[in-house]
Amino acid sequence: MFDDLSDLYQQVILDHCKKPRNFHEIPGATCSAHGHNPLCGDNLKLFLTIDGDRIQDAAFVGSGCCISKASASLLTESVKGRTREEARQTFDKVREMVTTGKVQDGVGKLAVFAGVYRFPARVKCAILAWHALVAALEDPGKSVTTEDEQT
Amino acid sequence: MSAIVNNPASSTRRGAASSSSTAGEVNWAELRKDFPILDQKIHGKPLIYFDNAATSQKPQAVLDALRHYYERDNANVHRGIHELSNRATAAYEAARARTAQFIHARSPEEIVFTRGTTEAINLVAHSWGMANLKSGDVILLTEMEHHSNLVPWQLIAQRTGARVVYVPLRSDENVLDLDRIDALLAGNVKFFSMVHISNSLGTVNPVADLCARARKRGIVTLVDGAQSAGHMPVDVQAIGCDFFAFSGHKICGPTGIGVLYGRQDLLDAMPPYQGGGEMILSVAYDHTEFKKAPHRFEAGTPDISGPVGLHAAMDYLDRIGRDRIWKHDQELAAYAQERLSALNGVRLFGPKTGRAGVVSFLLKDVHAHDVVMLADQAGIALRGGHHCTQPLMHKLGVESTARASFYFYNTREEVDRLVEVIREIQKFFAV
Ligand SMILES: Cc1ncc(COP(=O)(O)O)c(C=O)c1O
Secondary structure: OOOHHOOOOOHHHHHHHHOOOOOOOOOOOOOOEEEEEOOEEEEEEEEEEOOOEEEEEEEEEEEEOOHHHHHHHHHHHOOOOOHHHHHHHHHHHHHHHHHOOOOOOOOHHHHHHHHHHHHHHHHHHHHHHHHHHHHHOOOOOOEEEOOOOOO | OOOOOOOOOOOOOOOOOOOOOOOOOOOHHHHHHHHHHHEEEEEEEEEOOHHHHHHOOOHHHHHHHHHHHHHHHHHOOOOOOOHHHHHHHHHHHHHHHHHHOOOOOOOOHHHEEEEHHHHHHHHHHHHHHHHHOOOOEEEEEEEEOHHHHHHHHHHHHHHOOOOOEEEEEOOOEEEEEEHHHHHOOOOEEEEEEEEEOOOOOOOEEHHHHHHHHHHHOOOEEEEEEEOOOOOOOOOOHHOOOOEEEHHHHHHOOOOOOOOEEEHHHHHHOOOOOOOOOOOEEEEEEOOEOOOOOOOHHHOOOOOHHHHHHHHHHHHHHHHHHHHHHHHHHHHHHHHHHHHHHHOOOEEEEEOOOOOEEEEEEEEEEEHHHHHHHHHHOEEOOOEOOOOHHHHHHHHHOOOOOOEEEEEOOOOHHHHHHHHHHHHHHHOOOOO
16 A cells, blocks of 8 residues: 555664664763754754764664654664764765765665655655754754754 | 435535535535545545645635636725726625624624634734733633644733733543633633634534633633634624634635634724725824724735635535534544544544544554655545644643544545554554
8 A cells, every 4th residue: 555655664764663773862972962843743862972083872862753763763873983074974965865866875774765855745854863963963962953954 | 416415406506515504414425526626536546635624625616706706806995996896895895794694793894804813813912912911911821722822822921911821621531621710710811712623632612601701700702713613603692702713714715814703892992903005094194094993904905805715615614504514524523533442552632522523643653744644645635743732732742643634525434444544554564
C-alpha cells in the first residue's frame, strides 16, 4: 500500500526510528543545543562531548516523527570521531542531499536520506538534528527552530 | 437523482441538496456529487477528505454563485448608482440578511462581515477590549481555545493590564470542569470567550449554560462558532451570547469571508476597528463621523463575492438541514470512535460521548506526522499537528495528534477504509 514511500522510509530509517541509537542525555557534555519544529512539534536535544577539536561522543533525546528521529540517530553515529570542521562539512552535504537528491562522497550511511528531496514537506524533519548540531558547535545552548532557517 | 429519497420532485440542476429539509431521508452518498473536488484520485486512490475542521469543500451551487457574481453583477458596493453597483450592493446586503437568519440574529445590523473567525475575534478584542478593559480586569477563556481565540486576548491583556484566566479541562473526559465555572466567574471577569466545539477534541461546550451564568454577573460573552455554525442549528438568541464568530470556508463557503455577530447595543457602542472608506458618514481634515454598526466595522472595499458565495452555502446547508447534518456528523464520529478504540495501540482524545465530527488520535510509537503522510498515500486527507491549540496539546501531554474531521459528504465506508489504512500503518511501523 505504501510502495511509493519506500524511497523515503528506507529500511535503515525505519530501523533507526524504531530503535534510535545514542538515545540518551550526556551528563557533563561539552555542548548541547535544542532543535524544534513548531509545525509538527518535533523536539530534540543534541549533546556533544568534544575533546580538542574532535567529537568524542554524540547523543540525543526528544520526540519527533520517524524521519527526524532516524536523522538524529544516524547523525550521532556519523559525527562521532569527526572533527568540528568535518562535522560542519557533513551538514553541508546532508543539506544539499535532502534538498536536491545529490549524494556526495563521504556521507556514508546518510545516503539513505537522499529520497527525502522528493517530499518537500519532510525536508525540515530530516535536517532538524543537523541544525541542532551546527548550533551546538557554534553557539552552544542555543535553540534552533526550523522556521528560522531556509531549510 | 435526488439525495432526499422520498422527495423525487427535487431538481437536480441545483444539486442534490436542493430539496426542502423538512421531510425525507437524505441520501448522503448522493450529496457527494454536488462536490466536484471529491471526485478524484489521490496517489491513485479515491480521495477521502477527512480534514473538514480545517476547511470544508465547496458544492457546485457555491461555485456557480461566485461565477455568476463575477460574470454578471460585479461592481463596488454602496457607492455607485449604476445598475451593476445596485446589484452588487443588493447581493452583499442580502447575504447579510441571510446570515442574520442563519444564526437567528435579531436583525441584519447585528452582522459584520470579516475575513474569518480570527478577524472577528480580533475585532472584538481590539474594539471592545481596548474601550472596556483596564488593569486588574480578567478575560476568561477555556483551556481548549484555538490560538485565534487566545492570542488576540493575550495581546489585549498586555496592552490594557488585564489578565487572562482559563477554565480548566477535566483531564479524564476532555470536557470543561463545570464545577469551577461559578468560582471563576466570581473573580473580576469582564469578558468570557469560549469555543463552541473544540477543533482538537470534538468536545461540545454547553455554551447556553455558560453564557447564562456569565450574563447574571454582567459579563460580556463571545462564542467561537468556527466548528459549529455549519454543523448544527445555531440560534444566537437561544445561546444568549453577546458575540458569535464563524468562518465561511468551514461551512461550504469561500475562503476570505467570515462573520461577527454582535448584539446591536454593544456594536453601536464600540469604536471603529479600522478606518477608511465605506465606514464613514463624513470626513473633514480634523474630524470624522462614523457610520453605525455594522458598516462602521467594514472599512474599505469589502470582499463582495465572499458574502455571495456564503449566501449560497447557507442556502445549500439549510436545504439539507443542519439538524440532519449534526446527526450525521455525530453518528459518523461515534462510529469512528467505536472502530478506532477497538484497535490495539490507538489512543483517542476527546469526550467519551456526544462528540462532534472530530476524532483526534495517536498511534502507539508512530508519530502523527508519519500517520498523516502514510494515510495520504492511501488517498485519505488527515491533519497532523497541534491544530492551533498548542497549550491544549501541552495539557494533554502530547505534541501533536492525527485528526479525522467529518462533514455530511463523508460516509461510514470511508471510516472503514480509514481503520483499514491505520492497521496497515501499524504494520508498516511494527517493531
Ligand atoms: C475552533 C476554531 N476557532 C477559530 C478558527 C480560526 O478560523 P479562521 O482561520 O477561519 O479564522 C478555527 C479554524 O481553524 C477553529 O477551528
